Amino acid sequence: MIKKLTLVAAITLATTPAFAKEEAEVMHWWTSGGESAAIKVLADSFEAQGGTWKDSAVAGGSNARSAAINRMIGGSPTTAALFNTSQQYHEMIAEDMLNNIDEVAKANNWESILPQPTLNAIKVNGHFYAAPVNIHMPGWFWYSKEAFAKAGIEKEPTTVDELFSALDKLKAAGYIPLALGGQNWQENLMFATVLSNVGGKQLYLDALGKRDSETLNSAEFRKVVDTFLKLKPYVDTGSPGRNWNDTTSLVINDKAGIQIMGDWAKGEFTQANKIPGQDYGCFPGLGDDSLYIVGGDVFVFPKTDDKEQISVQNKLVESMLSPETQVKFNNLKGSVPVRTDIDVSSMDICAQKGAAILKVAERQVPDGSMLMEEYLYGSLKDAVTEVWNAQEMTTDKAVSIFAQALRD
Incomplete structure (x- = not known):
């Protein structure tokens, strides 16, 4: 009897699918050595929260953005897509192609911890439509x-x-x-x-x-x-x-x-x-x-009414902007954490210079693409x-x- 039950249990385990983790397909153009190491930090952070990161890398910023938009128009959008902190995605907002991420932004007090030029780029008509992951200073x-x-x-x-x-x-x-x-x-x-x-x-x-x-x-x-x-x-x-x-x-x-x-x-x-x-x-x-x-980089989140996918999108945002992930990611990406409320003493001297300037509003100007x-x-x-x-x-x-x- 025990052997029969064991056999039945084994058959049941073999035919029952394993618990499916929340999968997020993320489209980006970070393909160089330093960029690939940095994106892995974001993937590892999401997977540490129980998700599954599906990487969709497309070489070249304009190519990746076009691919992401084509996927949305074609009815098979990715979970998230990389854009620059700019007006690149504002037309998509106007066309109702993106989900907002107000829930995460408000819970984490973005209004107080993000630089004003960044806030101006990601908040449109009172809603947050993009998750900034860094501050890139191009000059x-x-x-x-x-x-x-x-x-x-x-x-x-x-x-x-x-x-x-x-x-x-x-x-x-x-x-x-x-x-x-x-x-x-x-x-x-x-x-x-x-x-x-x-x-x-x-x-x-x-x-x-x-x-x-x-x-x-x-x-x-x-x-x-x-x-x-x-x-x-x-x-x-x-x-x-x-x-x-x-x-x-x-x-x-x-x-x-x-x-x-x-x-x-x-x-x-x-x-x-x-x-x-x-x-x-x-x-x-x-x-x-x-x-x-x-300047910098943001992830936007294609429109969906699927509650599970919306939950995955929010989880992505939470994991990307956690203090620990911000430091690890930006250390490898070469950028500065977008959050001004975290300890950057473990970062290199270049990043520390940038982080210090981000506390001086008079020295900040938005990238031309934001203007x-x-x-x-x-x-x-x-x-x-x-x-x-x-x-x-x-x-x-x-x-x-x-x-x-x-x-x-």
Whole structure:
């Protein structure tokens, strides 16, 4: 009898499906070494809460965003999809394609613990539609300590004149002075960095926010454009089309002196076992009062009425923004935790610099993509690329191109 019961039990166990964990399919474009290590932290955090993470990686930000939208339109949406902290998903909100995550946002007091530029990007019409996982500042300066030492550069430049002096010394010492990947988003990133460091806060906000003729034809904006054009001779001939992480490798391997790139570049240094302050240096702008451009990444949650899927979406948000996950993830991603209420003392010196600035509201400005609609931001990037890659370009012509591109 015992044997019969045991057999029946065995058959029952074999034919009864195991308890299905809550599955979340997450679409993203984080495929480089540092990015892959970072996304695994988010996956592990979710699975530690009892869920199952289904990874859907698509190389390239625009490709991944398009794939996510196509899945929604086709009726088979993912649970979550990666977007930048911007207006990229605002049209989707208007079309009622996303679920809000108000329940989690309010329970965790996001209004008090997130930077204002981030809040402005994720809260629309009184509802929270995106879960921010980090703060990326796109205008960091990364430099090879070895290259600086051999070129005789004794300190980090704090003014535009000091920056050009450092670039001249690097060039004379045989290094690529300024490493740039020649893709339009990288060129645009460098332009935004020049705008914030040369133009200052009001010009930055007016040029990208108001976009009025008076601002774009002012002497101050002309100085920004002129400075941007003067950087071109310091970029190597291998720049066109080069990926950002391949460009970072030039600094990692001490072939280039400086790269202006978002703090995700730090993830590549980490993967290469390079130590900040020892092998490479970082500074978020020229001088102690330089502006901090607040960008970042968010996950949005496609519309569903399925209560189980809504529960999974909320669980994803909770796990992504837990203090422990925030520190681990951002350590690998190279970014700064989006929460300003957590201890960052275990993070590297670059992250600690960024986290400290996030407590100073006057130094913060939103990324350009938060200040204009996606089509207009695309026009700006096209204008930057046209100006940068022209065989001959005067400041007058460049100003005219920018003014035309930024006209609504």
